[in-house]
Amino acid sequence: MKLWSFICIGFLLFACSKDDGTGTIAPPKSGFDRGAMLVNWADNIIVPTYTSFKTEAESLNNAATAFTNGPTEATLQSLRASWTTAYISFQKVSMFEIGKAEEIRYRNRLNIYPSNTEKIENFIAAESYDLALPSTIDAQGFPAIDYLINGLAGTDIEIVSFYNTNGNAQGYKNYLGTLTETILQLTTMILDDWNAGFRDSFVANTSSSATGSVDKMANDYIFYFEKSLRAGKVGIPAGVFSEQPLPENVEARYKEDFSKQLLLTAIKASQDFFNGKYSNNNTTGESFKTYLDFLNSIKNGEDLGSLINAQFNAADTQANELNDNLALQIETDNTKMLSTYDELQRNVILLKVDMLQALSINVDYVDADGD
Amino acid sequence: MVSRINAYRNKTTDAAPLAAFRILFGLMMFVGIVRFWSYGWIDKFYIQPKFFFSYYGFEWVRPLGGYTYLLFFICGIAAICVALGYRYRIAIILFFLSFTYIELMDKTTYLNHYYFISCLSFLMIFLPANAYFSLDAHRDRDKAYGQVPRWTVDAIKLLIALVYLYAGLAKLNSDWLIRAMPLKIWLPAQYDLPLLGNLMQREWLHYAFSWGGAAYDLAIPFLLFYKPTRWSAFALVVFFHLMTRILFPIGMFPYVMIVSALVFFDAGVHHKILKTLSTIFRIKKEKADARIRNKTYRNKTRTPMLIVGLFIAFQLLFPWRYLLYKNELFWTEEGYRFSWRVMLMEKAGYAQFKIVDKKKEAAFLVDNTDFLSTFQEKQMSTQPDFILQYAHFLGKHFTAQGHKNVAVYVESYVALNGRLSQPYIDPKVNLLEQEESFGAKDWILEFKDEIKGF
Numbered sequence: 149m150k151l152w153s154f155i156c157i158g159f160l161l162f163a164c165s166k167d168d169g170t171g172t173i174a175p176p177k178s179g180f181d182r183g184a185m186l187v188n189w190a191d192n193i194i195v196p197t198y199t200s201f202k203t204e205a206e207s208l209n210n211a212a213t214a215f216t217n218g219p220t221e222a223t224l225q226s227l228r229a230s231w232t233t234a235y236i237s238f239q240k241v242s243m244f245e246i247g248k249a250e251e252i253r254y255r256n257r258l259n260i261y262p263s264n265t266e267k268i269e270n271f272i273a274a275e276s277y278d279l280a281l282p283s284t285i286d287a288q289g290f291p292a293i294d295y296l297i298n299g300l301a302g303t304d305i306e307i308v309s310f311y312n313t314n315g316n317a318q319g320y321k322n323y324l325g326t327l328t329e330t331i332l333q334l335t336t337m338i339l340d341d342w343n344a345g346f347r348d349s350f351v352a353n354t355s356s357s358a359t360g361s362v363d364k365m366a367n368d369y370i371f372y373f374e375k376s377l378r379a380g381k382v383g384i385p386a387g388v389f390s391e392q393p394l395p396e397n398v399e400a401r402y403k404e405d406f407s408k409q410l411l412l413t414a415i416k417a418s419q420d421f422f423n424g425k426y427s428n429n430n431t432t433g434e435s436f437k438t439y440l441d442f443l444n445s446i447k448n449g450e451d452l453g454s455l456i457n458a459q460f461n462a463a464d465t466q467a468n469e470l471n472d473n474l475a476l477q478i479e480t481d482n483t484k485m486l487s488t489y490d491e492l493q494r495n496v497i498l499l500k501v502d503m504l505q506a507l508s509i510n511v512d513y514v515d516a517d518g519d
Numbered sequence: 520m521v522s523r524i525n526a527y528r529n530k531t532t533d534a535a536p537l538a539a540f541r542i543l544f545g546l547m548m549f550v551g552i553v554r555f556w557s558y559g560w561i562d563k564f565y566i567q568p569k570f571f572f573s574y575y576g577f578e579w580v581r582p583l584g585g586y587t588y589l590l591f592f593i594c595g596i597a598a599i600c601v602a603l604g605y606r607y608r609i610a611i612i613l614f615f616l617s618f619t620y621i622e623l624m625d626k627t628t629y630l631n632h633y634y635f636i637s638c639l640s641f642l643m644i645f646l647p648a649n650a651y652f653s654l655d656a657h658r659d660r661d662k663a664y665g666q667v668p669r670w671t672v673d674a675i676k677l678l679i680a681l682v683y684l685y686a687g688l689a690k691l692n693s694d695w696l697i698r699a700m701p702l703k704i705w706l707p708a709q710y711d712l713p714l715l716g717n718l719m720q721r722e723w724l725h726y727a728f729s730w731g732g733a734a735y736d737l738a739i740p741f742l743l744f745y746k747p748t749r750w751s752a753f754a755l756v757v758f759f760h761l762m763t764r765i766l767f768p769i770g771m772f773p774y775v776m777i778v779s780a781l782v783f784f785d786a787g788v789h790h791k792i793l794k795t796l797s798t799i800f801r802i803k804k805e806k807a808d809a810r811i812r813n814k815t816y817r818n819k820t821r822t823p824m825l826i827v828g829l830f831i832a833f834q835l836l837f838p839w840r841y842l843l844y845k846n847e848l849f850w851t852e853e854g855y856r857f858s859w860r861v862m863l864m865e866k867a868g869y870a871q872f873k874i875v876d877k878k879k880e881a882a883f884l885v886d887n888t889d890f891l892s893t894f895q896e897k898q899m900s901t902q903p904d905f906i907l908q909y910a911h912f913l914g915k916h917f918t919a920q921g922h923k924n925v926a927v928y929v930e931s932y933v934a935l936n937g938r939l940s941q942p943y944i945d946p947k948v949n950l951l952e953q954e955e956s957f958g959a960k961d962w963i964l965e966f967k968d969e970i971k972g973f
Contacts (some may be wrong), residue, residue: 354710388883420533497940501867501869508704
């Protein structure tokens with residue numbers, strides 16, 4: 149018996165020491181390289197995506213300046229085009245709410261809808277507001293701009309004349325300028341932070357704990373998919389969480405024919421990130437998908453990566469059925485909205501339950517003991 | 520048989536192991552309470568949540584608002600008194616009651632090792648752990664004894680042995696041994712562990728740890744009981760528990776088990792431990808030794824031994840209650856808790872509740888974060904009794920809000936030990952029509968796989 153336990157200890161010690169001795173001789177990567185995944189995320193996806201969004205935010209800000217300097221139908225249409233492009237571009241960064249973005253609650257600052265138009269009007273009238281206050285999140289960002297460039301009147305002529313003739317036209321111009329400037333400023337802040345050093349600490353933090361980059365990113369990504377995409381863009385307006393549908397809660401409600409495009413962009417962006425697709429071309433690198441494939445090679449379980457991709461495709465197909473104007477879709481035939489919700493919901497389960505279990509990541513890491 | 524029991528009852532042993540155990544246990548518990556408090560967990564687990572999951576039959580045990588801190592304070596003071604052996608009997612009763620009350624407040628935080636502490640402290644109520652090297656013995660010469668009934672020390676050993684043995688038996692199942700689950704999920708995540716990180720991704724290691732862990736649990740009680748292997752067994756205990764400490768977030772438990780295993784040693788070792796403590800705290804051990812001479816503690820009645828005997832018998836039987844349920848234990852968790860099933864499952868779930876107006880056929884979904892902490896939601900989504908209790912809570916909540924004819928349905932999915940998630944609770948069952956009981960829960964959907972073994 150004594151011998152047995154010594155053998156046991158010896159075996160375990162041998163197991164421990166083996167890694168030191170042969171680690172350099174054995175092929176270096178029989179395991180998955182989480183570091184490489186983080187590098188791919190940061191260098192090929194997150195930073196380039198923020199960079200291109202920043203360019204769009206600059207154009208938006210410039211277009212807003214041009215419009216407020218001389219409100220014409222031409223400058224309005226140019227501003228609207230910039231807003232549209234930037235809003236689409238934003239869908240691709242919204243899921244990266246990590247680091248500085250998390251700190252400044254970036255998504256809340258840029259895309260809380262529906263906007264509180266009363267609050268916006270009051271701010272403009274009072275000419276005093278602090279957009280950094282949490283209470284102002286429903287009076288800024290893309291939805292507030294939507295109101296100011298699409299929602300003030302029925303036609304472009306009326307909107308332009310509003311900015312020329314309204315008693316407080318200057319107040320509206322100032323507010324619009326502040327909104328586009330704030331978007332640019334916040335985005336610059338985040339991008340600078342990535343470039344200044346956050347990228348390095350993000351990539352280096354391969355640990356699997358509450359603060360590890362993979363765990364945090366996975367949680368942020370799934371939170372985005374579940375709350376902002378599935379619930380925000382589809383579920384809430386379709387009335388899934390309320391007794392009645394709430395068509396006025398769709399994204400970009402004043403632009404009207406734009407909400408579907410935003411949704412499709414967001415689904416595509418989520419899937420691309422899952423597959424580790426570079427932001428600028430079709431190359432793919434290490435990602436949740438390849439990580440799952442690796443773990444599956446140990447586990448011999450279901451091919452989760454393919455299942456998730458299939459579900460992304462199903463959601464995309466279903467969403468393509470929708471009217472360009474989701475509010476109209478809800479009012480005419482809400483069942484298609486609900487079906488889209490269901491397809492997205494199926495992927496929430498695959499991501500949140502199956503993928504997180506496979507990666508051994510806790511949902512919003514619970515800081516407590518286990519046994 | 521009766522004469523053998525009587526003979527055993529009269530056997531005595533040195534009081535030192537019991538004294539050392541009492542001191543170390545009390546100190547550990549005190550540190551545990553301080554640790555829990557300092558992490559802000561009292562607030563996070565027992566004050567902030569709006570809703571608490573109670574144990575069946577213990578619905579009256581609830582957190583006490585701000586007084587919950589007082590409860591922990593009492594528990595901590597009681598632990599110190601136990602360590603000091605100051606008014607020991609009252610202290611250990613108070614500790615048992617306050618600690619158990621804390622554990623019963625919300626089953627979200629259920630851990631086998633908390634249950635182990637409750638069991639151990641209950642047992643200690645009936646043991647003369649203050650006979651030696653205690654303030655009680657110091658204050659009253661008549662309460663000092665050098666010898667205690669042998670069964671009192673054996674009872675602790677037996678409880679510890681039982682925990683290991685049952686934990687080992689529970690590992691003898693196909694998921695653990697054949698699929699190396701859930702270690703195959705948990706270990707690769709230890710990616711950045713110094714030296715071991717890369718090794719954690721090797722399949723053979725997952726099997727080695729699974730089989731090694733099961734063998735360890737099954738063998739260690741015998742290796743500790745058997746004198747020739749005792750020291751190497753203790754070395755194994757230290758190694759095993761430190762290893763689990765490195766790999767998993769299991770708090771104080773490894774240290775509690777390491778310290779508890781000391782009780783298996785002969786009195787000589789404990790006298791050395793007490794001697795060391797004496798030096799640290801500048802106590803004269805000789806003084807305590809002089810008081811006891813050859814005095815032997817004797818129970819005035821047979822009651823303590825009887826209660827402890829019944830308690831051990833209960834512990835032997837209770838974990839087998841799962842056999843009374845026909846469903847897969849890991850899936851339905853009927854009879855899962857309080858059975859030393861440690862680290863056996865990786866379960867993840869998702870539960871989406873739907874509130875339906877039965878007459879209008881209108882429905883809406885519930886956002887769980889409105890009512891539950893992330894920890895509670897995580898625990899709720901994989902355990903049927905949590906789901907049922909929460910459904911009833913939702914029913915009451917929305918009825919009070921003015922909704923009429925409320926029915927509560929849940930669409931839920933659970934993934935168990937790396938299997939693809941499957942539907943969990945029957946989505947067509949109005950959970951308000953179901954009541955908690957010890958009966959089988961037929962509204963849990965069938966597990967589409969089989970796990971063989973204990």
